[in-house]
Amino acid sequence: MASEQELQAIKGAKVLMVGAGGIGCELLKTLALSGFEDIHIIDMDTIEVSNLNRQFLFRQCHVGQSKAKVAREAVLKFRPNINITAHHANVKNSEFNVDFFKQFNVVLNGLDNLDARRHVNRLCLAAGVPLVESGTTGFLGQVTVHVKGQTECYECQPKPTPKTYPVCTITSTPTKFVHCIVWAKDLLFAKLFGDRTQDNDLNVHSADATNSSKNNEDISVQRDDEDCEKYGKRIYDHVFGYNIDLALSNEETWKNRNKPKPIYIKDVLPEPGMHQNGTNNTLDITDKSSLSAMHSLGLMNPQDTWTLAENSKVFLEALSLFLKKREKDIGSLSFDKDDQLSVEFVTAAANVRAASFGIPMHSLFESKGIAGNIVHAIATTNAVIAGLIVIEAIKVLKNAANSFRMTYCVEHPLKKMLLMPVEPFEPNKSCYVCSEMPLTLEVNTHKTKLREIVEKIVKNKLGVNLPIIMHGSTLIFETGDDLEEDMVANYALNLEKALCDLPSPVTSGTVLTVEDFQQEFTCSINITHREEFDDEKEPEGMVLLGLTPDLYEKPSKVATTEESTSMAPQEKPATVSDSDDEIEIVVLEESNRFAGSKRKLVETSITNSHDPKGKDGINVANDVGKLDDGHDDEVVVMKACNEDVRKKAKLV
Ligand SMILES: Nc1ncnc2c1ncn2[C@@H]1O[C@H](COP(=O)(O)OP(=O)(O)OP(=O)(O)O)[C@@H](O)[C@H]1O
Numbered sequence: 001m002a003s004e005q006e007l008q009a010i011k012g013a014k015v016l017m018v019g020a021g022g023i024g025c026e027l028l029k030t031l032a033l034s035g036f037e038d039i040h041i042i043d044m045d046t047i048e049v050s051n052l053n054r055q056f057l058f059r060q061c062h063v064g065q066s067k068a069k070v071a072r073e074a075v076l077k078f079r080p081n082i083n084i085t086a087h088h089a090n091v092k093n094s095e096f097n098v099d100f101f102k103q104f105n106v107v108l109n110g111l112d113n114l115d116a117r118r119h120v121n122r123l124c125l126a127a128g129v130p131l132v133e134s135g136t137t138g139f140l141g142q143v144t145v146h147v148k149g150q151t152e153c154y155e156c157q158p159k160p161t162p163k164t165y166p167v168c169t170i171t172s173t174p175t176k177f178v179h180c181i182v183w184a185k186d187l188l189f190a191k192l193f194g195d196r197t198q199d200n201d202l203n204v205h206s207a208d209a210t211n212s213s214k215n216n217e218d219i220s221v222q223r224d225d226e227d228c229e230k231y232g233k234r235i236y237d238h239v240f241g242y243n244i245d246l247a248l249s250n251e252e253t254w255k256n257r258n259k260p261k262p263i264y265i266k267d268v269l270p271e272p273g274m275h276q277n278g279t280n281n282t283l284d285i286t287d288k289s290s291l292s293a294m295h296s297l298g299l300m301n302p303q304d305t306w307t308l309a310e311n312s313k314v315f316l317e318a319l320s321l322f323l324k325k326r327e328k329d330i331g332s333l334s335f336d337k338d339d340q341l342s343v344e345f346v347t348a349a350a351n352v353r354a355a356s357f358g359i360p361m362h363s364l365f366e367s368k369g370i371a372g373n374i375v376h377a378i379a380t381t382n383a384v385i386a387g388l389i390v391i392e393a394i395k396v397l398k399n400a401a402n403s404f405r406m407t408y409c410v411e412h413p414l415k416k417m418l419l420m421p422v423e424p425f426e427p428n429k430s431c432y433v434c435s436e437m438p439l440t441l442e443v444n445t446h447k448t449k450l451r452e453i454v455e456k457i458v459k460n461k462l463g464v465n466l467p468i469i470m471h472g473s474t475l476i477f478e479t480g481d482d483l484e485e486d487m488v489a490n491y492a493l494n495l496e497k498a499l500c501d502l503p504s505p506v507t508s509g510t511v512l513t514v515e516d517f518q519q520e521f522t523c524s525i526n527i528t529h530r531e532e533f534d535d536e537k538e539p540e541g542m543v544l545l546g547l548t549p550d551l552y553e554k555p556s557k558v559a560t561t562e563e564s565t566s567m568a569p570q571e572k573p574a575t576v577s578d579s580d581d582e583i584e585i586v587v588l589e590e591s592n593r594f595a596g597s598k599r600k601l602v603e604t605s606i607t608n609s610h611d612p613k614g615k616d617g618i619n620v621a622n623d624v625g626k627l628d629d630g631h632d633d634e635v636v637v638m639k640a641c642n643e644d645v646r647k648k649a650k651l652v
C-alpha cells in the first residue's frame with residue numbers, strides 16, 4: 001500500500017509515457033491501478049497481429065489501429081475517471097518540444113530503439129524533467145532513473161553501435177548464419193526490392209576486374225523478354241551460382257578457407273516440377289500479410305528447417321509473388337520483420353547461401369529472429385519492469401533522490417536475487433550530451449564530403465535529429481521545413497563538397513558546432529586531419545573520439561543487422577559477474593542499451609532467507625515477490641528456482 005504522501009504525489013502528478021508496446025501496455029495498466037490520474041501516451045505505431053501475445057490491452061479487432069488510442073480506451077474501461085491523452089505520433093515530431101515536455105512531472109520510456117531514447121533523454125534534460133528509462137530482452141531487463149544534475153543522463157554511459165560486419169565477410173566469406181541473413185536482407189533484398197539506385201553491388205569481383213559484372217548490366221532489373229519464373233531463375237543462378245564461381249576464381253581468398261559450392265537452379269530443382277507445389281497464387285490478394293510463398297508451397301510450419309530444394313522453391317515463389325502481387329512496393333521496400341513475404345524471401349535466400357558455404361540452415365522462425373534482431377519478448381519481464389518503473393516514478397515524485405535505483409533484471413541469480421538494485425552514478429563529466437564536452441573527429445579533410453559527416457557522425461553517432469552545423473558564425477548546413485529555396489540549394493551543394501572545399505574551409509584545428517534546436521542540444525567537434533585510415537578497422541574513413549571510452553571505437557561497418565539495435569539471439573552477450581559488493585553488468589536490451597561498468601551493488605539485508613536448494617532453473621513467472629516490510633524503500637526481489645519463499649531486500 002502506498003503511504004498518504006505517496007498517494008498525494010501520485011494523484012497530483014502528470015506523467016508522459018513514451019511507447020505503448022510490450023512494456024508500455026503493462027506500464028499504463030500499472031500506472032492506472034496505482035492511482036495515477038493524468039497520463040499522456042505517445043506511440044507512433046499501429047497494432048500488429050504479432051503484438052497480441054503480450055500487449056494484452058490489444059485484441060484481434062484492434063489490428064491496424066493506433067496503439068496509443070486503443071491502450072487509452074482499454075484502460076479507461078476499468079479506470080473511467082482518470083485522464084488519459086493519447087498521441088498517435090512520433091515522439092521526434094516538432095510538436096513534442098521542450099515546452100511540451102515541461103508540463104510533466106516525470107517521463108517514462110517504454111521504447112525499443114536507441115534513436116528515440118536519445119531524443120527523449122535530450123528533451124528531458126532540456127526541460128529539466130526526470131526520466132525513468134527501461135528496456136527488456138527476453139529474461140533481461142532494466143529500469144534506470146535520470147535526473148538532470150543528480151544522476152547520469154541516459155547517454156552518460158556508452159551505448160554500443162549496432163552490430164556490424166566487415167564488407168568482405170558479408171559479400172564473400174560468410175562463416176555464420178547471421179552473415180548470410182545480413183547478405184540476404186541488406187544486399188540482395190535491398191537490391192531487388194529497395195532503392196535500386198543505392199550503392200550496393202551484388203556482383204562479386206574476381207581478381208580480373210574486367211571479368212566481374214558482365215557488361216556492367218544491373219542484374220536486378222527484369223528483362224523485357226523475361227517472365228517472373230525466368231527472372232527468378234536468372235537471379236538465383238547469378239547470386240548462388242555465377243557469383244560463387246567467380247569468387248572461386250580468386251584463389252588467394254580460399255587458401256585458408258573452406259571453398260563454397262556454386263548452386264545452380266537446374267541442379268537443385270530439375271525440370272519439370274519446379275513449381276509443382278506452388279499455387280501460382282492467381283487470387284487477387286490485397287492484404288499483404290496474407291501473401292505467403294511457404295503456404296502456397298504447402299510448407300506450413302515456420303519452425304521446420306526447409307531442405308535446399310524447399311528453400312529454392314520458396315525463393316522463386318516469394319520473388320514471383322512480389323512481382324505479381326506487390327509490384328507497387330518494389331523500389332521502395334525496406335526489410336520489415338512483420339512482413340511475411342519479406343521474411344520468407346530473406347530466410348530462403350540466406351539458407352541457399354548458407355548451403356553454398358557449408359553453414360547449417362535455419363527455420364523461418366529462427367531466421368526471422370536473427371533478421372529482425374528479435375530476442376523473443378517475455379511478457380513477465382515486461383510486467384516486472386513496468387512495476388519497477390512505477391516504483392522509481394513514485395520516488396521521483398517524492399523527490400527521494402537517495403533511494404533512486406537502477407535495477408537490472410538478470411537471467412541467472414546473483415546473490416540469490418534476480419533483481420539487482422544499484423545506486424545511480426553521478427553525471428559523467430565527459431558526457432557530450434549533459435556536460436557538453438567537446439569531441440574530436442579525425443578525418444581526411446581533403447577527401448571526406450560534408451554529407452558523410454552529417455550522416456555518419458552527426459545523425460548516426462550523435463543522434464541529432466535536425467542538425468545545424470556551424471563553423472564559427474558561418475552556417476555550413478541546416479535542415480528544416482522553413483528554409484528558403486536558395487539556402488536549401490546551397491546546403492545541398494555543400495553536402496557534396498570535401499570539408500576543405502567548403503565556403504568556410506574545414507581543416508585541421510577547425511572547431512565545428514553541432515546544434516539541434518528541438519533537442520536543445522549543442523556540441524563542439526574539434527577537427528583533426530588524418531591522411532590514412534585502416535579499411536578493416538576504420539571502414540568509415542573517420543574516427544570520432546571522446547564519446548565514451550573505447551566502446552565506440554570498435555571495428556565496424558558495412559552491413560548492420562538493423563538500425564534497431566538489438567542483437568541476434570545467438571550473440572546475446574548479457575552477463576553479470578559478481579565480486580563482493582560490486583557487480584559488473586553488461587545488460588543488453590531491445591535497443592542495445594547497455595551499462596558496461598562496475599557498479600556498486602546496493603547492500604541488501606536479506607531476511608527470511610532460505611537457501612534455495614535444487615535446480616538452477618529460472619522460473620520467472622512463479623517467483624516474483626512483492627514485499628512490504630513497512631519501509632518506504634521496498635524493492636521487488638525475484639528468486640530463482642521454484643522455491644516459495646519470498647525475500648526482502650531493504651535498500652540502504
Ligand atoms: N520514435 C518513436 N515515437 C513514438 N513511439 C515509438 C518511437 N519509437 C518506438 N516507439 C514505440 O515504442 C514501442 C516499443 O514497444 P515494443 O518494444 O513492444 O515494440 P513493438 O514494435 O510493439 O513489438 P515488436 O518490435 O516486438 O514487434 C512501440 O509500440 C513503438 O511504436
Ligand SMILES: [Zn+2]
Binds near residue numbers: 155156431432434
Ligand atoms: Zn550525460
